[in-house]
Amino acid sequence: MTLQILLAISAILFAFGLAAALSRSNAIMIVIGIELMLGAANLNFIAFWRFSENPSDLAGILFVIFSIGVAAAEAAVGLAIIILVHRRIRSVEVDDASNLKG
Amino acid sequence: MISSLESAPIDVLHWFLGLLGSFGVPAWILAIISALIIIGTIIGVFLSLFALTSVMERKILARVQNRYGPNRAGPFGLFQPIADGIKMITKEDLVPRTADWIVHFLAPVVMMVPALLVLAIIPYGRDMVPAELDAGILYFFAVGAGTEVAVFMAGWGSNNKYSVLGAMRAIAQMISYELPLVISAIVTAMISGSLSPSAIVSAQGGFAFGFVPQWFALTPWGFTAGLIFYICALAESNRSPFDLPEGESELVAGHLTEYSGFKYATFFMAEYVGMFAICGMFVTLFLGGWQAPLPFLDIIPSWCWFLGKVCFVAFTMIWVRATLPRLRIDHLLAFAWKFLLPMSFAAFLSAACWHYAGRGPLAWILSLAIVGIPYLLLGNAFTNRFSVSRRTYLFSE
Amino acid sequence: MVTDFLKTCCADPMKLIGEWFVILPALVLLLAAAAAVVMRNLIHAALLLTLSFIALGIVFIALGAEFVGFVQLLVYVGAVAMVIVFSILLTKPDQLTKSRNLLSGFAPAAGVAVAFTALAALLGFIFSSPLAKKPMPAPASAPVAAIGEALMGDYVIALIVLGILLTAALVGAAVIAMEDKP
Numbered sequence: 001m002t003l004q005i006l007l008a009i010s011a012i013l014f015a016f017g018l019a020a021a022l023s024r025s026n027a028i029m030i031v032i033g034i035e036l037m038l039g040a041a042n043l044n045f046i047a048f049w050r051f052s053e054n055p056s057d058l059a060g061i062l063f064v065i066f067s068i069g070v071a072a073a074e075a076a077v078g079l080a081i082i083i084l085v086h087r088r089i090r091s092v093e094v095d096d097a098s099n100l101k102g
Numbered sequence: 103m104i105s106s107l108e109s110a111p112i113d114v115l116h117w118f119l120g121l122l123g124s125f126g127v128p129a130w131i132l133a134i135i136s137a138l139i140i141i142g143t144i145i146g147v148f149l150s151l152f153a154l155t156s157v158m159e160r161k162i163l164a165r166v167q168n169r170y171g172p173n174r175a176g177p178f179g180l181f182q183p184i185a186d187g188i189k190m191i192t193k194e195d196l197v198p199r200t201a202d203w204i205v206h207f208l209a210p211v212v213m214m215v216p217a218l219l220v221l222a223i224i225p226y227g228r229d230m231v232p233a234e235l236d237a238g239i240l241y242f243f244a245v246g247a248g249t250e251v252a253v254f255m256a257g258w259g260s261n262n263k264y265s266v267l268g269a270m271r272a273i274a275q276m277i278s279y280e281l282p283l284v285i286s287a288i289v290t291a292m293i294s295g296s297l298s299p300s301a302i303v304s305a306q307g308g309f310a311f312g313f314v315p316q317w318f319a320l321t322p323w324g325f326t327a328g329l330i331f332y333i334c335a336l337a338e339s340n341r342s343p344f345d346l347p348e349g350e351s352e353l354v355a356g357h358l359t360e361y362s363g364f365k366y367a368t369f370f371m372a373e374y375v376g377m378f379a380i381c382g383m384f385v386t387l388f389l390g391g392w393q394a395p396l397p398f399l400d401i402i403p404s405w406c407w408f409l410g411k412v413c414f415v416a417f418t419m420i421w422v423r424a425t426l427p428r429l430r431i432d433h434l435l436a437f438a439w440k441f442l443l444p445m446s447f448a449a450f451l452s453a454a455c456w457h458y459a460g461r462g463p464l465a466w467i468l469s470l471a472i473v474g475i476p477y478l479l480l481g482n483a484f485t486n487r488f489s490v491s492r493r494t495y496l497f498s499e
Numbered sequence: 500m501v502t503d504f505l506k507t508c509c510a511d512p513m514k515l516i517g518e519w520f521v522i523l524p525a526l527v528l529l530l531a532a533a534a535a536v537v538m539r540n541l542i543h544a545a546l547l548l549t550l551s552f553i554a555l556g557i558v559f560i561a562l563g564a565e566f567v568g569f570v571q572l573l574v575y576v577g578a579v580a581m582v583i584v585f586s587i588l589l590t591k592p593d594q595l596t597k598s599r600n601l602l603s604g605f606a607p608a609a610g611v612a613v614a615f616t617a618l619a620a621l622l623g624f625i626f627s628s629p630l631a632k633k634p635m636p637a638p639a640s641a642p643v644a645a646i647g648e649a650l651m652g653d654y655v656i657a658l659i660v661l662g663i664l665l666t667a668a669l670v671g672a673a674v675i676a677m678e679d680k681p
Contacts, residue, residue: 016536023606061567068570
């Protein structure tokens with residue numbers, strides 16, 4: 001197995017996430033898409049750490065740990081916002097949240 | 103072939119593998135056979151423990167409530183599990199017409215898998231860890247997280263309002279109690295300097311003054327963390343007094359409402375195996391794992407001590423179930439977030455002070471103070487908040 | 500002892516099962532992610548997302564990053580997936596299927612087109628890069644103790660900042676979602 005395969009897997013995963021985040025109108029689906037993209041990025045870090053010359057340098061691993069922590073914070077705040085929006089406009093479709101549109 | 107009772111299970115396994123090896127079986131097949139034997143033994147032991155507990159629990163509950171309990175099937179009702187099993191398997195397997203059948207079908211499977219997987223890292227005796235993992239504790243909690251998914255799948259897949267309500271309660275409860283559970287477990291990892299369960303057990307070896315075991319439960323911070331872990335273990339395995347996800351009086355059976363026959367039995371089994379796993383973890387982390395409580399009791403093999411301790415902890419859980427009434431959902435969540443979580447942080451701090459104060463008398467005073475003061479403050483605040491007015495019974499005299 | 504015996508046999512799971520230990524979970528990951536993206540039913544999408552998180556965790560473990568794999572399972576399956584599911588349940592489960600789907604209308608189709616252009620570009624770079632043709636080096640592992648030393652040593656400031664971020668996110672999420680007092 002070469003690094004290419006892992007990178008290709010991660011690129012495909014990223015594209016799926018991007019498609020979900022850009023084209024689905026449900027806010028929760030957008031969060032799901034963002035989580036997939038973050039997962040793809042993490043997979044890249046682990047793949048490069050695995051193929052590095054010096055695996056005792058743990059920068060790749062540590063970056064993933066921090067990235068997982070940030071993703072958890074992002075999911076919590078994002079979903080709290082979605083629940084608040086749902087309480088205000090009774091919908092989780094991003095198209096409906098258009099109060100500020102000119 | 104058997105050098106001592108202590109290593110008997112391992113010796114038998116090695117003798118059997120050696121026998122196979124002498125017939126010219128290649129090494130990789132031996133490895134697979136060895137793994138299969140270990141897995142089979144563990145699952146067999148825990149499933150028979152489950153069968154025994156399912157009848158013992160009813161006997162103990164009956165004893166507490168001053169009645170007989172099951173006593174028809176076999177001597178003392180001991181064959182009750184067999185009768186129950188036959189009843190469960192022969193029952194009709196109902197799937198509601200509006201149910202999401204694939205999620206409904208997968209939920210028991212998803213429930214069973216983590217319950218069995220977590221058994222892999224528990225040290226059952228001296229040198230008897232099925233999978234020696236560097237990050238064993240983390241593995242335990244990571245795999246255990248699968249249970250929440252299963253509960254949600256069961257609740258939502260049934261398409262029943264009681265099921266969904268029960269599942270939502272269960273998830274809220276599990277997420278809330280997961281935090282103090284993990285933090286109180288991490289405290290022991292911090293003191294023993296490792297996330298591997300066997301290293302934590304060996305850190306609890308030895309005796310102070312020659313007879314007091316150095317278990318973590320016998321230190322101020324360890325006692326606090328252990329108590330928190332025990333309470334959270336009750337909540338995580340959905341046992342009374344935290345069993346309101348399946349509280350019969352309000353929600354029929356919560357997420358299990360629409361399950362019958364073998365699927366229900368699978369849930370039941372997974373819950374009990376999960377309970378034993380978390381009891382095993384409690385024993386490993388706080389009660390010294392397979393270590394004997396007194397030096398001269400070392401002659402009894404370590405795996406007997408482990409099993410004995412696990413059975414004792416499981417017995418206390420049944421005892422708690424017989425004694426305490428069910429909590430209300432808001433009290434339950436408030437208890438987790440406002441009392442258990444700060445207390446687990448206090449235990450964390452106390453353990454750090456214990457370590458840096460040299461683990462001597464000064465450490466005892468310091469860590470007792472750090473645990474005791476928050477306990478008094480929080481406990482006071484809680485009793486004021488939920489003060490119970492004295493009940494007067496008009497017509498009962 | 501038993502563990503030693505197992506260790507010698509399974510010291511290197513990659514050798515035992517080969518590359519399939521990585522490829523199979525990766526395939527599950529991609530299939531589950533694709534299904535999650537196109538699924539109309541939100542709950543099914545969330546459950547498939549959970550499956551893809553599990554598969555990703557297994558890929559991490561197979562690549563030798565055990566610790567990260569377990570953290571991935573604990574945080575994503577135990578927390579993030581459950582929070583997503585919970586918020587789906589809190590926001591009207593009966594309107595689940597009303598949502599706009601992929602490729603229905605101009606804007607979503609444009610989104611998918613952008614995603615696939617990005618994918619084509621990424622794949623082009625990946626397969627033309629000389630770096631990517633490197634063969635796999637000897638199995639690596641990241642011992643927990645070393646990760647702990649690094650977190651408490653060189654990366655301690657990042658760790659503290661992450662702690663502050665998580666606390667702020669927790670308090671912020673609670674405040675945002677709190678019911679307005681009438």
